[in-house]
Amino acid sequence: MDLNELLTRSAPPVTTRTPNLDRELRDLAAAAEQAARPRRRRLRVGIVGAVVVGVLGVGAASATGLVPAPGWVPWTSSSGKSCRMQLDVVPALDKHGNVINGEPLPGHFTQAEQQEALDEARAFLASYDYASIDRPAAIRAWKAAEAKVRASEPPGERQPILRGADMEQMAMSRVVWRDLKAHLTAHGINWRLVVSGESWRCE
Amino acid sequence: MTPESRAMLRIALRETSTDLLAYFERRVRSREDAADLLGETMLQAWRRTDALPETAERQRMWLFTIAAHVLANHARSVRRRTALADRLRDHLSTAPTSPDPAEASAVRDAVLRLHDAQRELVMLIHWDGFTIVEAAELLGLNPSTARGRYAAARQALRQALAETVSP
Numbered sequence: 181m182d183l184n185e186l187l188t189r190s191a192p193p194v195t196t197r198t199p200n201l202d203r204e205l206r207d208l209a210a211a212a213e214q215a216a217r218p219r220r221r222r223l224r225v226g227i228v229g230a231v232v233v234g235v236l237g238v239g240a241a242s243a244t245g246l247v248p249a250p251g252w253v254p255w256t257s258s259s260g261k262s263c264r265m266q267l268d269v270v271p272a273l274d275k276h277g278n279v280i281n282g283e284p285l286p287g288h289f290t291q292a293e294q295q296e297a298l299d300e301a302r303a304f305l306a307s308y309d310y311a312s313i314d315r316p317a318a319i320r321a322w323k324a325a326e327a328k329v330r331a332s333e334p335p336g337e338r339q340p341i342l343r344g345a346d347m348e349q350m351a352m353s354r355v356v357w358r359d360l361k362a363h364l365t366a367h368g369i370n371w372r373l374v375v376s377g378e379s380w381r382c383e
Numbered sequence: 384m385t386p387e388s389r390a391m392l393r394i395a396l397r398e399t400s401t402d403l404l405a406y407f408e409r410r411v412r413s414r415e416d417a418a419d420l421l422g423e424t425m426l427q428a429w430r431r432t433d434a435l436p437e438t439a440e441r442q443r444m445w446l447f448t449i450a451a452h453v454l455a456n457h458a459r460s461v462r463r464r465t466a467l468a469d470r471l472r473d474h475l476s477t478a479p480t481s482p483d484p485a486e487a488s489a490v491r492d493a494v495l496r497l498h499d500a501q502r503e504l505v506m507l508i509h510w511d512g513f514t515i516v517e518a519a520e521l522l523g524l525n526p527s528t529a530r531g532r533y534a535a536a537r538q539a540l541r542q543a544l545a546e547t548v549s550p
Contacts, residue, residue, distance in 0.1 A: 183541060187509035190490035193480035194405040195414065204474045205400040208418075209393065209425050211467050216429030277523065278455075284448040288523035332386045372434075 253310045255352070257345035263382035265349055267356055269301040269374035281375040289373060297364065297373035304363050305356070313352050322351035345382045353378050388432045395435070395442040396425060402443075402511065403450050409510050410454060414475040420457055422468035424450045447513075447521055493543040501536035504529060 195201060252264040273294045274280045326341065342350060357376050364371040403424060407417035427449050428435075436442050494505055507518035519529035 183537060183544070184509070186486065186490045186544065187494065187505065187540070189484045190487045190494060191510035192409045192491065193483045194408040195475055196479045196481055197401055198478070201401070201474065201478060204471045205404065205421075206397065208422055208468060208471050209396040209400060212422060212425035213389070213393070213429050215467055216426050279452060284445075284452045286444065286448060286520060288525070328385065332389070 255310065257348055257382060258315075259344060261345050261382040263345055263349065263380060265353065265378060265380035267305050267353055267376065267378045269298060269305070269360075269376050271295075271298050272373050272375050285370070285372050289370070293370075294373055297369045297371075300364060300367060300369055301360060301374045304360055308356060308359070310352070310356070313355050315348065315352060318351040318355045319348060322347065322354055325354075349378075349380045353380075388435050391437075391442070392428060392432050392435050395439065395446060396428065398439065399443050399446050400425070403446060406447065406450055406511055407454065409506065411457070415472045416457070418468040418472040418475055420450070420453050421471065424453045426467065427453065444517065444520060451521055490540075490544060493540055496543070497536055497539060501532050501539065504533055505536050505540070508533065 252266045254262070254264045257263055270281050271294050272279060272281050272285060273289060273291075275291050277289065277291075279285060322342075330341075341347075360376070361371045364374070400421065404417060404421050407420045408414055411417055411420065424446065428446060431449075434445070436445050494502060494509075497505060503522060504515075504518055504524075507513045507521060508515060513521065515529050515533055516526050519526045522529070524532075
């Protein structure tokens with residue numbers, strides 16, 4: 181008996197595949213699908229393709245009013261509210277290459293590659309011309325994506341439609357994340373090495 | 384998450400879940416743990432449907448990548464049972480297993496005595512049926528590095544099994 185055959189035959193015993201096992205596995209997959217269904221804003225995060233790590237949200241302005249802070253981008257909603265948003269990224273991997281944010285990454289990435297992605301993404305966000313966002317177009321695209329997602333969900337599980345400044349914020353940040361992804365890709369950087377997050381507030 | 388991506392993931396899980404279960408069964412002490420780990424893997428896959436690759440081959444690798452992370456986390460933490468896998472756990476507690484050839488135990492011991500860097504590579508290739516390139520990807524290795532480690536592992540195994548392997 182050659183080595184290959186010995187090694188193949190050395191695999192520890194596993195559960196015999198039977199129709200019953202197949203049924204249990206199908207049921208488990210269905211239960212997992214049900215358990216993973218988003219309940220709140222996570223559905224919208226899915227549309228954006230970003231992980232919201234610190235959402236303050238509409239109406240979360242402090243009692244003392246908004247205090248300008250570095251990295252916060254001011255904007256005015258269509259209804260005249262004064263708002264500001266902060267978009268940032270965090271690394272997907274720790275210094276040992278283990279995933280600490282986001283999804284598992286295919287392949288191996290060095291710490292230098294991780295740092296390069298983080299630096300490039302943050303530089304991009306810092307220099308981004310937020311005023312150049314075509315807000316009406318962004319809102320149209322957002323609503324189309326939102327409608328598509330809602331149509332795929334059972335009526336009882338659909339989330340409320342975003343409105344007002346909340347919706348406008350998500351529509352604009354969706355454009356920024358799209359552009360960031362394209363920018364990193366154009367520079368030969370795997371965009372999955374950074375996980376995006378956003379905060380915003382209005383008064 | 385679109386209906387298309389959900390449909391694709393259902394198919395990918397249907398095609399891969401038996402192999403994923405076997406992957407866990409071969410690496411944990413208890414088959415009940417394997418049920419929990421498979422449940423966690425499926426849950427994470429459903430939560431990341433937006434990242435599901437388009438081809439069946441890449442979907443399989445994607446699912447095994449998630450599984451590898453779930454397994455790594457399992458090794459670092461206390462086992463957590465989930466209600467999600469209750470029924471599968473019950474099923475596995477009484478279900479029959481595949482035969483265990485007489486000589487398998489000695490070979491398995493030799494595999495388990497390999498260096499960490501070689502052992503998982505051999506297991507992925509010979510126990511789980513991955514190619515060297517696929518195993519390298521799952522382990523985050525350069526393919527040429529994996530080939531070198533695999534050759535060294537085979538040499539070590541040949542020496543360890545000198546009395547069993549025919550020349």
